[in-house]
Amino acid sequence: MTSQPVSPDALEAALRAIGAERYHNLHPFHRALHGGTLTRPQVQAWALNRYYYQCRIPAKDATLLARLPTAELRREWRRRLVDHDGDAPGTGGVARWLKLTDGLGLDRAYVESLDGLLPATRFAVDAYVDFVRDRSILEAIASSLTELFSPTIISERVAGMLQHYDFVTPETLAYFQPRLTQAPRDSDFALAYVREHARTAEQQAAVLNALKFKCGVLWAMLDALDYAYVVPGNIPPGAFRPDPS
């Protein structure tokens, strides 16, 4: 028996339920980051690894942009590339993330070299880029829907980190301010697209799975940080080793 599709409202409710259950705000490493119980080297490890996510996001968006069938869709999606890459050197989200790693005392050339990444960070982020390249346009767009939930976590993170860490300043966290308007704009568009185009039960199941997959990418990145930098003795060979000082 084939199942029947649900209404767009019911689909949206199911997507939001996935976020409520699986988004990375619930991960113990994020709770520790925002709650002030991490050390400076642990915060450095988070920012260094998360840099890989930031710098692969424009590549992920560019592979999708190339496949979008209409100028209208491409115009919408290309804004994301500008948000991340900027339109001049030193502008855009990736450059702003490097201000965050600078502010935490990490060497910029080392961060950009990607030499210190955890292996699992690389695997998780690459899996996201591959997913968007290989799956249907509908699934690719649905996989960006974690951004429905990011303004809440970003607000919690900025408030928590400023309150708890004397080595963090508002300038260091400047990356996050524009995301509070960019993410809702992007996720409103992606949600409207998914509500309109996920018509069959199979398509609806595929978009729910795409969002679960993406929650898994973000969760796996934090699992890797937790394992390597919270449990003593677990830093993989070649990965970032905090200064003993």
Ligand SMILES: O=C(O)c1cc(C(=O)O)c2c(n1)C(=O)C(=O)c1cc(C(=O)O)[nH]c1-2
């Ligand atoms: O700080 C966060 O917790 C967070 C989460 C997410 C997300 O949910 O994928 C993104 C971002 N930040 C972000 O800054 C960002 O540029 C971004 C792009 C995307 C995407 O899937 O295209 N997600 C996110």
